[in-house]
Amino acid sequence: MSTVDYTQELSVIEGKPPLRELDDLISKPIDAKPTKKFFIALTISGSMLSLLLIGLGLTFYYGIGMWGNNIPVGWAFDITNFVFWVGIGHAGTLISAILFLLRQKWRTGIARFAEGMTIFAVMTAGLFPLIHVGRPWLAAYLFPYPNQHSIWVNFDSPLLWDVFAVSTYFIVSLIFWYVGLIPDFATLRERTNNKIKKITYSIFGLGWRFSNKHWQHYEMVYLILAGFATPLVLSVHTIVSFDFAVSIMPGWHATIFPPYFVAGAVFSGFAMVQNVLIIVRKIFNYEHIITLDTLEKMNKIMLLTGSMVGYAYAMEFFIAWYSGLPIERFTFINRAFGSYAWAYWVMISCNVISPQLFWSKKIRRTIPVMFVIAIFVNIGMWFERFVIIVSSLSRDFLPSSWHLYTPTYVDLMILIGSFGFFFTWLLLFTKALPVVSMAEVKATVTGSQPSHKDH
Amino acid sequence: MISGKILYSYTGIFDTPDQIIHATEKAVESGYTKYDVNTPYPLHGMDKAMKLKPSKLGYVALVFGLSGTLATLLTIWWMSAIDYPIVIGGKPLFSFPAYVPIVFEVTVLSAAIMTVVSMLFFFFKLPNNSHPLHGTEYMKKVSADKYGISIQADDPKFNESSVKKFLESVHATEIIPIYWDEEEVNHKNKILEPKFIMFLIVVAIITSGVTYFSFNKLMYMVPFNWMMDQPKLSAQQQSPIFADGFGMRQPVAGTIARGSMVYQFKGQPDLAGVKLVNPIPISKESLALGQVKFDIYCSPCHGYNADGVSRLRGQFPNPPSLHSDKVRNWSDGRIFAVITEGQNTMPSYSSQLSFDERWAVINYLRALQRALNAKESDVQ
Numbered sequence: 001m002s003t004v005d006y007t008q009e010l011s012v013i014e015g016k017p018p019l020r021e022l023d024d025l026i027s028k029p030i031d032a033k034p035t036k037k038f039f040i041a042l043t044i045s046g047s048m049l050s051l052l053l054i055g056l057g058l059t060f061y062y063g064i065g066m067w068g069n070n071i072p073v074g075w076a077f078d079i080t081n082f083v084f085w086v087g088i089g090h091a092g093t094l095i096s097a098i099l100f101l102l103r104q105k106w107r108t109g110i111a112r113f114a115e116g117m118t119i120f121a122v123m124t125a126g127l128f129p130l131i132h133v134g135r136p137w138l139a140a141y142l143f144p145y146p147n148q149h150s151i152w153v154n155f156d157s158p159l160l161w162d163v164f165a166v167s168t169y170f171i172v173s174l175i176f177w178y179v180g181l182i183p184d185f186a187t188l189r190e191r192t193n194n195k196i197k198k199i200t201y202s203i204f205g206l207g208w209r210f211s212n213k214h215w216q217h218y219e220m221v222y223l224i225l226a227g228f229a230t231p232l233v234l235s236v237h238t239i240v241s242f243d244f245a246v247s248i249m250p251g252w253h254a255t256i257f258p259p260y261f262v263a264g265a266v267f268s269g270f271a272m273v274q275n276v277l278i279i280v281r282k283i284f285n286y287e288h289i290i291t292l293d294t295l296e297k298m299n300k301i302m303l304l305t306g307s308m309v310g311y312a313y314a315m316e317f318f319i320a321w322y323s324g325l326p327i328e329r330f331t332f333i334n335r336a337f338g339s340y341a342w343a344y345w346v347m348i349s350c351n352v353i354s355p356q357l358f359w360s361k362k363i364r365r366t367i368p369v370m371f372v373i374a375i376f377v378n379i380g381m382w383f384e385r386f387v388i389i390v391s392s393l394s395r396d397f398l399p400s401s402w403h404l405y406t407p408t409y410v411d412l413m414i415l416i417g418s419f420g421f422f423f424t425w426l427l428l429f430t431k432a433l434p435v436v437s438m439a440e441v442k443a444t445v446t447g448s449q450p451s452h453k454d455h
Numbered sequence: 456m457i458s459g460k461i462l463y464s465y466t467g468i469f470d471t472p473d474q475i476i477h478a479t480e481k482a483v484e485s486g487y488t489k490y491d492v493n494t495p496y497p498l499h500g501m502d503k504a505m506k507l508k509p510s511k512l513g514y515v516a517l518v519f520g521l522s523g524t525l526a527t528l529l530t531i532w533w534m535s536a537i538d539y540p541i542v543i544g545g546k547p548l549f550s551f552p553a554y555v556p557i558v559f560e561v562t563v564l565s566a567a568i569m570t571v572v573s574m575l576f577f578f579f580k581l582p583n584n585s586h587p588l589h590g591t592e593y594m595k596k597v598s599a600d601k602y603g604i605s606i607q608a609d610d611p612k613f614n615e616s617s618v619k620k621f622l623e624s625v626h627a628t629e630i631i632p633i634y635w636d637e638e639e640v641n642h643k644n645k646i647l648e649p650k651f652i653m654f655l656i657v658v659a660i661i662t663s664g665v666t667y668f669s670f671n672k673l674m675y676m677v678p679f680n681w682m683m684d685q686p687k688l689s690a691q692q693q694s695p696i697f698a699d700g701f702g703m704r705q706p707v708a709g710t711i712a713r714g715s716m717v718y719q720f721k722g723q724p725d726l727a728g729v730k731l732v733n734p735i736p737i738s739k740e741s742l743a744l745g746q747v748k749f750d751i752y753c754s755p756c757h758g759y760n761a762d763g764v765s766r767l768r769g770q771f772p773n774p775p776s777l778h779s780d781k782v783r784n785w786s787d788g789r790i791f792a793v794i795t796e797g798q799n800t801m802p803s804y805s806s807q808l809s810f811d812e813r814w815a816v817i818n819y820l821r822a823l824q825r826a827l828n829a830k831e832s833d834v835q
Contacts, residue, residue: 019495019600061678137679144534152534156543161556168560172567179571187495190598206575207584210597212505214579215497220510221574228516228563239556442600443496450472450500 016446026434045423052417055410064134066410073393073405078132080385085125091269092118097229108440109289114273115177120425122170124418158242165239176225182208183439237265250331251392260312267305268381271374274298278371299364306355340391343383350380461635463587465618466605467627472498475602478625479504489610493597516570523565527558585639593631724792731788735814745819748812761823778827787817
């Protein structure tokens with residue numbers, strides 16, 4: 001039996017670094033001139049981003065016919081990418097809100113970064129419904145505003161719920177992120193000697209003065225925001241899953257979709273956060289802030305959510321058989337052995353089998369192995385959405401309308417480009433803002449809180 | 456003009472969290488009320504030491520959250536059940552379960568925005584970059600790794616020497632006086648500064664220019680074609696697809712389009728009277744249609760009762776009554792010929808009334824005629 005003293009809280013940060021050293025370390029990437037490595041990374045992500053711009057240009061100029069979408073496969077890469085990217089965002093909110101409510105202190109090192117990833121992932125996701133509507137410059141029609149048609153939007157439609165869910169999610173995540181950044185802006189303001197930086201930080205820091213009268217309200221608001229963000233993040237992917245579950249398409253019309261989608265979202269999101277953090281902690285020397293323990297805990301969450309996703313796959317098959325509906329049974333047999341069987345088995349092996357390796361503590365703590373597994377998880381989760389959308393649509397109720405889907409080069413350009421969009425924002429973020437919350441990390445260093453010995 | 460240094464507060468710097476908690480407790484004991492504690496991060500137990508009341512921001516969130524819920528529900532109800540009711544999927548006009556997601560999202564959105572806005576702008580009165588504590592050595596320290604207490608000069612118990620003594624007694628490592636910034640105290644914000652007005656003008660020009668350009672020009676440039684560019688042919692357009700170069704096609708030889716039957720008795724009303732047979736049986740529907748069309752097209756001259764009582768007050772020659780024996784004895788086909796081709800000063804109504812509508816008008820006219828010349832058998 002191990003003898004862990006549960007009455008003592010374990011330190012999140014390794015060692016006991018002086019607080020000023022933490023400030024120096026965290027603000028180093030912002031103060032220092034960008035290195036060659038940074039420019040190489042920016043060039044790669046920028047080239048990917050330009051693929052997106054070319055793909056979007058072709059789409060807008062010639063129309064959506066540039067994509068491989070057809071009837072009945074009207075939703076293909078675009079909606080697959082949308083669901084994938086919204087899902088990536090969910091890990092950030094889970095880390096910043098749910099783990100905050102559960103008093104999981106290990107989140108402090110990774111919360112800021114994960115929240116940033118949430119915002120960029122939702123921005124990337126938001127591109128897809130917009131370009132999917134064909135004429136994105138008319139996207140304002142999605143909102144209920146008094147217009148010359150004197151008609152309102154359809155509040156009974158899951159697609160409209162989606163508009164509200166994703167835009168609320170983006171705004172609340174942004175507010176949450178900004179509220180967390182205010183004290184750090186103030187710290188940066190006091191540190192810098194550069195005049196332009198000082199003005200910029202003063203504007204964004206709003207003149208925060210670390211007053212305890214403010215901290216008291218601030219902590220309250222942070223708790224309230226976490227309390228709101230928690231049901232919000234669960235609702236967002238639930239509503240995304242309603243886009244499918246509320247329809248009557250075989251393979252979509254299932255009550256298991258909301259929990260299954262939320263688990264999948266957290267799964268892929270954690271994989272993405274883990275991948276990026278492994279690189280960040282290496283480049284910026286944050287090994288003692290983003291510790292191996294933290295990474296191990298993230299792997300545990302991936303094991304849990306991966307198993308939940310695996311359970312959902314099995315349960316879908318069972319219900320298809322148990323329902324006795326021939327069309328439902330056909331859909332699932334078609335998924336596993338039909339035209340898109342290869343995608344299905346990529347999904348199963350990446351999502352269900354690969355995270356099971358995390359049962360071994362050694363693998364959970366070996367960085368190269370967990371990095372590769374997380375990449376597999378992301379590939380698998382992208383294919384999960386592809387399988388759900390394309391295999392169901394291409395084999396719907398009427399055999400006469402069956403049609404297979406093949407992506408065009410524009411589809412692939414937009415898919416690769418979406419990664420470029422995401423990573424370009426992420427790279428600029430690492431140079432512009434502190435990627436670790438200074439105030440939060442300082443508050444969790446050993447000895448940074450009063451001992452209350454005299455009480 | 457205020458000159459000379461004005462004291463804002465005396466501040467003490469401490470190295471450890473335990474010391475600042477102790478100092479704060481002592482400050483409260485000594486009866487100071489206008490003081491503040493500045494720490495780089497929130498300290499556990501500081502609220503208790505400062506004897507602060509619990510934050511009221513929770514109520515702000517509650518109030519704005521609930522008003523968001525209510526406002527959204529009312530708005531959706533008004534939009535989909537009152538202002539533009541459409542039945543969707545056989546659901547009731549106000550289908551509450553379908554509105555739960557949106558109501559929830561807006562609740563969260565309004566509560567989150569309003570809580571943060573009230574905190575920053577009403578509770579804290581931020582942004583405030585001209586506070587005397589800004590730009591001081593004290594702020595530099597408490598923003599990084601030190602803990603400080605600042606006892607303000609406007610505290611009723613404030614006295615320079617006693618405050619200094621107090622800070623020494625709680626072992627402050629450094630004691631720094633903070634003064635109001637002279638420039639800031641004497642600075643008067645002038646709204647009508649030329650620089651500011653220039654700025655406003657530039658902003659106005661840029662905003663209106665960009666708005667005008669994007670809404671009136673940009674939105675009508677390629678690829679924003681508003682679906683005007685469609686791969687289809689309009690009437691009279693040329694087309695290289697067909698040998699004759701016309702976009703329009705002739706109907707197949709010997710056929711006519713539905714509802715475009717040609718009138719075969721042009722100039723031969725009597726022949727029409729013999730050959731044409733009314734294909735529309737008298738029914739409630741046909742009489743109703745006939746009445747509508749009669750009242751629109753025939754009644755201005757012939758009168759509502761077909762008795763020749765015109766509403767045109769002599770601006771057009773009055774036609775004779777249609778209850779004459781001549782007209783009553785005409786066949787339906789003969790009347791059809793008059794409607795189709797006109798007669799004397801009456802013009803043709805073939806462009807206003809379709810074949811079926813003409814027959815319906817005739818049916819209605821027959822009913823009017825019968826009403827004025829009722830036989831005893833009709834009463835039974």
